[in-house]
Amino acid sequence: MIIRLSKEYDDIAAIHDALYTYNLSKTGEDRIDVHAKHEAEAEAMLACDESGKAHGGIAFHWQNDPRRVFLDYFFLDDTLRGGGNGKYIFEQFLARVKAAGAVRVDLTTNTFQAPGFYQKMGFRIVAGEPNPVRLVPENIHYTMQKEF
Secondary structure, three states: OOOEEEOOOOHHHHHHHHHHHHHHHHOOOOOOOOOOOOOOEEEEEEEOOOOEEEEEEOOOOOOOOOEEEEEEEEEHHHOOOOOOOHHHHHHHHHHHHHHHOOOEEEEEEEEOOHHHHHHHOOEEEEEEEEEOOEEOOOOEEEEEEEEE
């Protein structure tokens, strides 16, 4: 896997759209017309194959006071799942934002997504509230943080 950095909205939107499609498959919710947010200081780390084709990645944006990062979207398609690729790109992401001055990373996730993965990466749950969805009535929506 090759990691390519981007500030292009289309790259951020591609990660959003792939994650949204995945979420619909897990929740049974109906598709509505939603788009990735246009955030100031938004970036993406794309997970690419040898040909340069992106198969997901991490999209995030910077926040201030204190200088921190909000992880907007993280998705890898099936071609890159397993074998440690998720951990690898996430470690690269954490190293990059820490070196660039982030004191914390914030994110939200759901029971059907990856709270266990984020905990293994050093995040702690700071809040959780029930958020039932059709196929996961016991779903909890978590807010998580990792401080450097």
